[in-house]
Amino acid sequence: MKFLKNILFILCLTLPLLSADKVKVFALHSYSQEYAWTKNQHVGFVSALNITNKTFEFYTEYLDTKRVQLTPEYEKNFFEYLKNKYKDTNPDVIYVTDDDALEFILRNYKELFNDANNIPIFFSGINNLQMQTILPKEHFAGVYQVEEIRQNIELIKQFSPQTRDIYFIGDSSSTYLNMQKEILLQQENFKNLTFHFISDEHISNIQAMLPNTPRSFVVLTTIGHLKNDNNETLLIEESIEKIKENKNIIILTMQDSYMIQGVVGGYVTSGNKQGKKAAHLVLQYLRQKSLLNIESIAESPNVYMFNSKELVNSRIILSEYIARDATFVGKNEDFVEKNRSMLLNILTIALVFSIFGAITIFALQRKKCNKQAKKLQELENIKVTFNLQEQFLENLLSFNDVGYWKLDTLTNKLFVSKELFHILEIKDDIYKDDSNLLFYFIHLDDKQLFKEKLKLAKQSKSSVKFNHRIITSSKVVLEATHLIYTQEMHDAASLLIGIIKFEK
Secondary structure, three states, X not given: OHHHHHHHHHHHHHHHHHOOOEEEEEEEEOOOOOOHHHHHHHHHHHHHHHOOOOEEEEEEEXXXXXXXXXXXXXXXXXXXXXXXXXXXOOOOEEEEEHHHHHHHHHHHHHHHOOOHHHOXXXXXXXXXXXXXXXXXXXXXXXXXOOOOHHHHHHHHHHHOOOOOEEEEEEOOOHHHHHHHHHHHHOHHHOOOOEEEEEEOOEHHHHHHHOOOOOOEEEEEOOOOOOEOOOOOEOOHHHHHHHHOOOOOEEEEEOEHHHOOOOOOXXXXXXXXXXXXXXXXXXXXHHHHOOOOOOOOEOOOOEXXXXXXXXXXXXXXXXXXXXXXXXXXXXXXXXXXXXXXXXHHHHHHHHHHHHHHHHHHHHHHHHHHXXXXXXXXXXHHHHHHHHHHXXXXXXXXXXXXXXEEEEEEOOOOEEEEOHHHHHHHOOXXXXXXXXOOHHHHHXXXXXXXXXXXXXXXXXXXXXXXXXXXXXXXXXXXXXXXXEEEEEEEOOOOOEEEEEEEEEEO
């Protein structure tokens, strides 16, 4: 009888897990899995879904139209391939990237899957903005990819006010033609500039048309279709290397996937952010079980991105306004990277102390307590371990004039380290958990900068480092280096963490 009770108990625990629904996602990408733009979107999309408490099962296919032309015959054969492969699979969600995959699905989704009319279709990386009026909103929602031409032209004017000619390079694909239309719309806003369009399928013809005037600015639109003289599709790195053979040109880009050696940068579309934005629309749909009130995102999530070494090589100086919010690659290591070894050592020591303390306490209590008391003590040991670890880290950081703070974004509660209390000359016995405490001590001229960096850290979910001044309670002005980053927690909660290094 006892055995049967145990079996029933186990079944009660496991049946809910076995019955948990998986969300089946069919993904169709226009380009290959190794194409950087496609990979970035896919990774951003999948990672944003997998951090939730839902279970997702992905089925992924690639049209590979950078290397294979999407002819009616190829489309028919690919459709039959998908139809046969997925005849017993009915996805809950469809996700497509870039124009070719979207147009393929638009033409074929009703015949491709059973009950297709009830499967929502999400997209990202779409250049053709006319799709906003073509796609039925009851079936489609997603993120459009808008290469911001104006910002990149303004960048060139800032880099070189005397420049009168700007060259746009493309691969003659349908994506390039859509981008060329958008660029031409900006021509009348820059009447003192002349736009030149250099496009072809073959890199050798592109090279022949490049300008020979020193410090000529060229902007990459889309170059994934470029081929060599043997009609072999080139890798992006190979195409840029060929273009860079012309020493007279300075290369800017409008896509983050082209940020490789030889490219200065620009105001670029972000594949990772495109994928994440599309995933957020999927999660919104799963919450409300409908596409009703879910609007496509026409404002592309673009960012300023530059290669520090290429900026130096091209003798280009960024304005403080642009540099402040830009992302840099190839730059010098930041605080965390420079002190990686030290931080790892601190964590290792803390871990050793924690494990040793936990084992010691457990061994002592094992002799004194019964089984039930031992379980309770183990829980208490875990709590003690975390307290010791935090106290240990705080003590180590205090030797280097470093203070830190933590803000719970859900409860808006602020924790301030003892070292920071000491440096700012605050009496911790009268501190009442004021979430605006730090802002009071920021130098008046730096308050706006602090607000912007705090907002950037919350939105970008990445580390933000900057310098500013802090005024203590006794009106002493201190120079400080501030590192702020976000640590995700359960549900919607997160910790905003700041590390402040004071200069003597």
